[in-house]
Amino acid sequence: MAENNPFPGENNTGHFWDDNLRELKNPPPRWWMIAFWASVAWWVLYAILYPMWPALPGQSDGENDFTRGILGWTSIKEYKQGVEQVEAVRAQYDEQIAEMTPAEIIEDPGLLQYTLASSKVLFGDYCAGCHGSGGQGNPGYPVLADDDWLYGGSLGKITETISNGRKGAMTAHADILTEAEIDQLANFVVDLAEDGEGSEAGWALYNEKGCQACHGAEANGVLAELPNGDIVTVGAANLTDSIWRFRPGGYESAKHTIKYGVNQSGVEQTRDAVMPAFSQQGQLEGKLSPQQIKMLTVYVHQLGGGQ
Amino acid sequence: MSENLSGGAQPAGMDEIYAEAEQWHVNTGNETIHAKRISGRWRTIKWLAASVWLIFFLGPYLRWDGRQAVLFDIPNRQYHLFGVTVLPQDFWMLSLLLLFFAILLAVATALAGRVYCGYFCFQTVWTDVFTLIEEKLEGNPAQRRKLASAPLTAEKIRVKAIKHLSWMVIGFVTGFSFVAWFYGAGKLWQDFFVGNANAAVYAAVALFTVGTYVLAGWLREQVCFWLCPYARIQGVMLDRTTVVPTYDEGRGEPRGRMQKGETEATRTTGDCVDCNQCVAVCPTGVDIRNGQQEGCITCGLCIDACNAVMDKLGRPRGLIRYASLDEIEGQSVPPMIARPRVWVYGAILVLALSGIIYGLSSLAAIELKVLHERAPLFVQLSDGSIQNKYTLKVLNKTNEDLMVSVSVEADVPVTVTGAEEPIAAKHGEVNPGIVFVKIDRDHLDAESVPLTFVASATQPDGTEVQATRESAFFGPRP
Numbered sequence: 001m002a003e004n005n006p007f008p009g010e011n012n013t014g015h016f017w018d019d020n021l022r023e024l025k026n027p028p029p030r031w032w033m034i035a036f037w038a039s040v041a042w043w044v045l046y047a048i049l050y051p052m053w054p055a056l057p058g059q060s061d062g063e064n065d066f067t068r069g070i071l072g073w074t075s076i077k078e079y080k081q082g083v084e085q086v087e088a089v090r091a092q093y094d095e096q097i098a099e100m101t102p103a104e105i106i107e108d109p110g111l112l113q114y115t116l117a118s119s120k121v122l123f124g125d126y127c128a129g130c131h132g133s134g135g136q137g138n139p140g141y142p143v144l145a146d147d148d149w150l151y152g153g154s155l156g157k158i159t160e161t162i163s164n165g166r167k168g169a170m171t172a173h174a175d176i177l178t179e180a181e182i183d184q185l186a187n188f189v190v191d192l193a194e195d196g197e198g199s200e201a202g203w204a205l206y207n208e209k210g211c212q213a214c215h216g217a218e219a220n221g222v223l224a225e226l227p228n229g230d231i232v233t234v235g236a237a238n239l240t241d242s243i244w245r246f247r248p249g250g251y252e253s254a255k256h257t258i259k260y261g262v263n264q265s266g267v268e269q270t271r272d273a274v275m276p277a278f279s280q281q282g283q284l285e286g287k288l289s290p291q292q293i294k295m296l297t298v299y300v301h302q303l304g305g306g307q
Numbered sequence: 308m309s310e311n312l313s314g315g316a317q318p319a320g321m322d323e324i325y326a327e328a329e330q331w332h333v334n335t336g337n338e339t340i341h342a343k344r345i346s347g348r349w350r351t352i353k354w355l356a357a358s359v360w361l362i363f364f365l366g367p368y369l370r371w372d373g374r375q376a377v378l379f380d381i382p383n384r385q386y387h388l389f390g391v392t393v394l395p396q397d398f399w400m401l402s403l404l405l406l407f408f409a410i411l412l413a414v415a416t417a418l419a420g421r422v423y424c425g426y427f428c429f430q431t432v433w434t435d436v437f438t439l440i441e442e443k444l445e446g447n448p449a450q451r452r453k454l455a456s457a458p459l460t461a462e463k464i465r466v467k468a469i470k471h472l473s474w475m476v477i478g479f480v481t482g483f484s485f486v487a488w489f490y491g492a493g494k495l496w497q498d499f500f501v502g503n504a505n506a507a508v509y510a511a512v513a514l515f516t517v518g519t520y521v522l523a524g525w526l527r528e529q530v531c532f533w534l535c536p537y538a539r540i541q542g543v544m545l546d547r548t549t550v551v552p553t554y555d556e557g558r559g560e561p562r563g564r565m566q567k568g569e570t571e572a573t574r575t576t577g578d579c580v581d582c583n584q585c586v587a588v589c590p591t592g593v594d595i596r597n598g599q600q601e602g603c604i605t606c607g608l609c610i611d612a613c614n615a616v617m618d619k620l621g622r623p624r625g626l627i628r629y630a631s632l633d634e635i636e637g638q639s640v641p642p643m644i645a646r647p648r649v650w651v652y653g654a655i656l657v658l659a660l661s662g663i664i665y666g667l668s669s670l671a672a673i674e675l676k677v678l679h680e681r682a683p684l685f686v687q688l689s690d691g692s693i694q695n696k697y698t699l700k701v702l703n704k705t706n707e708d709l710m711v712s713v714s715v716e717a718d719v720p721v722t723v724t725g726a727e728e729p730i731a732a733k734h735g736e737v738n739p740g741i742v743f744v745k746i747d748r749d750h751l752d753a754e755s756v757p758l759t760f761v762a763s764a765t766q767p768d769g770t771e772v773q774a775t776r777e778s779a780f781f782g783p784r785p
Contacts, residue, residue, distance in 0.1 A: 029335075109731060113739055134696075136683030145696070148689040241689035304686055304696055304743055 049073075090118070094291065102155040102297045112298070119299035122292055126278060127300075135303040139247045140272060147305035148243040150221065150235045154307050157230065159297045162288070165277035168235040170214070172261035172270060181205060186255040192219055192239045193249070215239055246271055334602060336529040339455070340592040341448035342438065343584075347611025356426035357435065364480065367487035379489045385735055391667055394704050394735065396674060400666040407659040412537070414652040416544040418643060419629075420551035420599075424538060425606030430530050433481070433523035434590065437474055444470050448587070474524045475516060482515025528591035531604055542601060546648075547632045548640060551605050554585075554596040554627050555635060562596075571621070578626050584616055585609035585627055595627055672772035673711060673732065674702040675762040685781045691748045692722075693782040699740040701762055703732035705772070709764040713742060716759040717780070719750035732764070744780055756780040 005014060007022065015023040027033075046052065050069040068074075093114045097105060105111050124133065127144075131137055135144030147153065150168065151161055173182060188202030198206070198219075206212060206219065214236035216222045221238040222231045237245035244250070246257055257271055264270040278287040288296070300306070334340075369376040371389050378387045386393040393400070415422050424431060444466050445451045457463060486508050487495050498504040499512075522530055531538050545551065559579030569575065579596070586594045588609060593602035595609045613627040633640050643649055680696035688694050701711050710729040715721055722745040732738040744758065758780050763773045 116741070132682060134680060134682030136686070143683070143686060145683055145686045146688055146694070238689065242691045243687060243689055302741065304694055305688070 093118075097295065098291055102159065102294055102301065105294075105298050106155075106301070112302070115295050115298045116302060119295040122288075122296055123299055126288065127296070130275075135300065137247075142245065143243070144300050145304040146243060147307065148238060148241055149305070149307065150237060150245070151233055152231050152307070153301070153305055154230060155297055155301055158300050158306070159293060161275065162293050162296055162300075163277060163279035166235060166273075166275040168262050168273045169264070170236070170257065170262035170271070172259060172264045172267045173209075174259040177209065177258070181209070182255060182258050185209070185211070185258055186251050189239050189254045189258075190251050193242050193244070196240050245273075334528065334532055334592055336526070336532075340528060340590065341451045342590045342592070342608075343448050343587045343612075344439070344442055345588055345608070345612055345615065347608075347615065349607030349611050353426055353435070353606060353608075357432040359427065360429070360432055364484045367484065367492035375491050375493075377488065378491055380491075381489055383735065388667075391670060392704065392706065392735075393667075393670070394702070396702060396704075397666065397670060400663050403659045403662040403666070407656060407663065410652055410655045410659065412541070413544060414649070414656065416541045417546070417549060417646075417648050417652060420545055420549050420605045421538070421541045421603070422605055424531065424541065424604035428537075428604075430522060430535065431590070431604060431606065433477070433519060434527045436477065437523045438527075438590070440473050440477075441470060444473075471520075471524070474520050478516040478519030478523075479512065481519045482512035485515055486511050528602070531591060532602060538601070538604075545599070547638075548646065550629050550631050551599055552595055552603065552607055552610055552627060553599070553630045553632070553635050554579075555625070555630070556596075557635070559596070559626050578617070578622050580616065580620065582616055584612040588612040599632075670704065671774055672703075672705045672766065672770075673709065673762055673764060673774045674704065675713075675760060675774040675776045676700040676702070677760045677776045677778040679778055679781070685783070687783070688745065692745050693748060693751060693780075694743055694745045695780050697742045697744065697760070697778065699730070699742055699760070699762075701730050701732045701738045701740065701774075703734050703736060703738065705766060706734055707767050708733050709766065709772075711738075711762050711764040713740065714761050714763075715742075715744055716761060717746075717756060719746055719756060721746055721758070721780075729764075730762075746780060746782065748782075751782045752785055754782060754784055756782070 005012070006016070006020075010022075011025050013023040013025055028036075048069065049071045050073055051066045052069065053067040055065050055067060093111060096111060097115065100108075100111070105115055123135075127135075130141040131144050132141075137143035137145075142148075142150065149157070151157055151166055177185070184202065184205055188198045188206060191198045191202065206215075212219070214223075214234050215238075216233075216236070219239040220241075221233050221236050223234065224232040226232065244253065246253055256269070260267050260269040260271065262271040262273050276287075279293060280287070280289065366377060367375060371387075374387065376387070376389050380386065384395050412423055441451065445454050454463060454466070483495070483499070490498075490504065490508055495504065495508070499508065526534070555578075559577045561575070561577050562579035562581040563576045564580060565574045565576055585596065586592070586609075588611070589595070590606065590608065591602040591604060593600055595603065607629065610627050610629065614624045617624050617626055631640060676699070678698040678700070680698065684695075686694045686696075699713060701713075703709050703711070709732045711732045712729040713723075713726040715723050715726075723742060724745065725740070725742040730738055730740045742760075746756065756779065758778045760776045760778055761773065762775075763771060765771055
């Protein structure tokens with residue numbers, strides 16, 4: 001063919017069409033070819049070092065559906081190592097916290113910051129569904145960021161509440177009291193909330209109908225104060241402050257509570273007020289470890305109203 | 308060249324284009340450029356400019372206050388510049404610094420073309436040093452070309468091996484010095500050679516070694532032609548008044564040897580004797596007599612070469628010289644100060660620079676951030692007052708731990724809980740704290756009340772430092 005080449009010395013392939021149309025040899029630049037073969041070499045090397053092939057027949061064990069590279073690297077292994085590193089950092093704090101009481105944790109600024117930061121997730125998982133992401137409460141569920149506590153806001157009481165849960169009770173008075181008495185008591189409660197003082201007639205009816213048995217002689221929900229500062233309550237609301245247990249509060253709301261009570265079985269319109277127990281001994285078995293309850297106690301206490 | 312192209316529609320003009328196309332040469336690196344090294348004024352200036360890079364190698368060994376004077380400590384997020392420590396929070400200054408250098412490049416280009424490329428660019432400087440080594444080992448360009456085509460002998464291997472080894476050593480020193488700015492020079496010397504430095508250090512040094520070796524040893528002017536974006540950007544910023552190395556066509560043409568019998572007085576040729584020295588010395592292999600072109604890095608070496616030849620011939624210097632297109636064409640050249648571009652660029656430079664100076668001189672010792680809790684926005688307490696929760700972030704930018712007291716200023720009486728004890732602020736860290744502010748319902752006559760948080764501390768030397776932050780208190784609609 002070369003002897004017929006009408007374009008000698010041109011470096012063509014010897015393929016001609018239509019007299020002068022021909023294919024030339026224009027090889028890619030050397031650097032390009034080097035890069036190309038280097039890429040191929042990279043690919044081969046990668047296939048040897050890292051998992052790249054699916055499992056060979058009979059090699060699959062159901063869990064690892066691939067051929068391992070000789071480095072033994074897998075993404076899940078790397079992930080687990082990462083988790084281990086994080087756990088190692090957390091362990092230092094967690095070990096200290098395990099030995100401490102909630103009060104001691106609050107005294108230590110570093111541990112307090114750690115507890116607040118890491119319990120945020122716990123609070124989001126277990127508490128925020130009812131009490132709101134920042135403890136701002138929801139209709140029917142108490143605000144945790146204020147200083148009004150049905151069962152006491154000390155660290156001990158908060159631990160108790162989280163561990164064992166709470167279930168308040170108030171009799172439905174729709175059939176016990178007359179409409180006029182209910183009306184008068186509702187007005188009395190609204191007066192108490194607004195200025196802390198109720199009418200004499202109101203106080204008289206309050207005592208006569210036995211409200212003080214639960215809400216206390218001063219209507220503040222306290223039945224007795226213990227020498228250590230803790231209060232004895234049955235979870236009845238403090239009627240003298242401006243915070244309403246059942247929102248929106250006010251006359252209509254108070255009347256509803258008096259009429260239908262709280263947690264009364266068989267009463268259709270009764271108020272629901274149940275907090276489940278979160279300890280491992282509680283009804284919801286295995287919910288939270290003592291360590292988690294301890295940290296959540298600190299977290300709730302620090303939301304703004306701990307006592 | 309443009310004059311030739313303008314006659315393109317005519318058959319005669321087409322011939323010219325074809326004639327020109329034959330000369331058209333695109334440098335794609337098929338042929339290694341072996342530039343001749345000569346001495347001269349611009350050569351000296353080039354070395355002086357290049358010597359600024361010694362700072363890059365020696366800078367890490369400068370000490371200040373018992374530590375490395377300039378250290379970019381990335382793991383600790385601290386950037387020490389002599390007496391000043393800059394934290395990431397102050398990094399807005401970096402944008403001003405980048406702006407400053409970008410505009411500086413623009414100013415320099417508008418005034419004097421690609422002087423950066425010609426005198427200061429690391430690609431130019433490192434290539435210059437690499438080719439100097441090459442010249443010392445392999446001889447002048449003619450000897451180098453001969454050696455390249457010579458058969459492989461022990462001597463050739465020896466010379467080539469020494470050359471490549473020296474190049475790699477320079478590449479290594481370059482990488483090592485670069486890393487020293489970030490890792491600390493002393494620590495790097497201690498850790499590097501016994502394998503105690505981290506993988507990032509070794510990777511960076513390896514990358515620099517290979518990068519320097521390949522870019523300055525092999526790619527050389529190809530980087531300027533085909534890889535460097537600055538070369539392209541700077542090229543379009545030239546105008547008719549920009550001073551660049553220019554061949555004085557009017558004086559030089561027609562170029563060529565003098566005919567026999569002609570004397571200096573009677574010669575028909577121009578001043579250019581077509582000796583090609585300007586091409587021989589050019590590190591990017593361009594012929595400056597074709598006019599300003601993409602390959603020209605305005606290094607001025609052709610000026611040195613031409614002047615030397617003119618001196619020998621007894622003709623005036625400056626056949627190739629730094630001149631603007633207007634000047635060569637005999638048009639009036641406005642002084643630099645009358646060019647609006649200079650003023651606009653200059654103003655931006657001054658602004659960026661004053662921003663940096665202001666930033667560096669007013670670096671606060673502590674910084675306070677106040678994050679208002681949003682859920683709940685506010686809480687009603689049992690006594691009817693309203694409470695808001697704030698997360699404080701105290702950044703201590705000093706080199707000492709500080710006890711930072713926080714207070715709250717407002718137009719109405721406020722009760723602050725959580726700030727009774729000062730926050731222990733570790734140096735160089737963001738230290739959190741939680742504060743509750745309580746305002747009596749009677750004092751709340753709006754849904755929001757402005758508050759000012761004040762953080763103050765006393766440094767060990769007795770100086771008071773303070774930081775304030777505006778925030779707001781929210782309550783129910785009154």
